Amino acid sequence: MGETRSIDIFQLLLESSGRKRRRSEVLSSLGIKEHFIDGDIEIDKRTCRGVDCQLCIKVCPTNALYWGYGQINIIKDLCIHCTACVLICMVDDCIKVTRKRANNKVESFSNPRQVFRLLQSIGSEKRLGIVNRIFQSRRFS
Ligand code: SF4
Ligand code: SF4
Known part of the structure; x- marks a missing residue:
């Protein structure tokens, strides 16, 4: 009969909460605020220009x-x-780079165009908000 491996879920939770604490300690000591609740980053070593680049x-x-x-x-x-x-x-x-916002929206970026597109849409939303506020204030004044 095969041996059943048990997973100590409490130990796992303890380890991950310790890791999160260490991470926030290090980031706050650098004066950096986290804006995303979760995320991941991968680098494709096969296409990376490596030693000739290092811009990242x-x-x-x-x-x-x-x-x-x-x-x-x-x-x-x-x-x-x-x-x-x-x-x-x-x-x-x-x-x-994949990241999750506070509203659970997941975003994924692997080229500059995707980042610019997001920045553009944030800018448009802000401008639309300003226009709406001006419009509302004129309607009720
Ligand atoms: S910026 Fe340059 S070094 Fe960094 S991942 Fe891209 S190609 Fe590689
Ligand atoms: S530059 Fe890249 S690796 Fe550095 S914090 Fe930003 S997403 Fe992460």
Whole structure:
């Protein structure tokens, strides 16, 4: 009869909450505020220009990226999913950032156009909000 492996769910929860605490301690010591409740980052090492580029390392605000063992490495616990690295990367689909907003909306970026599109739509929404507020204030004045 095969041996059944039991998972200690309480230990797992304890470990993950400790990790979250350490992460927020490190980020707050850097003066960095988290804007997304969850996220992930992947780098395709096959398409990365590596040692000739390293632009992503230079723009990362938290030093989550570093050069070592002949490749780009990620300290995922330091990544705040800001997408600065996606914006600067010269290779489409090399870096992929996925993040979840407070309203549970999931966003995914793997090239600068997707980031610009989001920034543009945020800008449009803000402008629309301003126009609506002006319109409402004129209607009731
Ligand atoms: S910016 Fe892109 S291509 Fe350049 S090192 Fe970083 S992941 Fe590689
Ligand atoms: S998403 Fe932002 S914090 Fe994360 S690795 Fe890229 S530049 Fe650094």
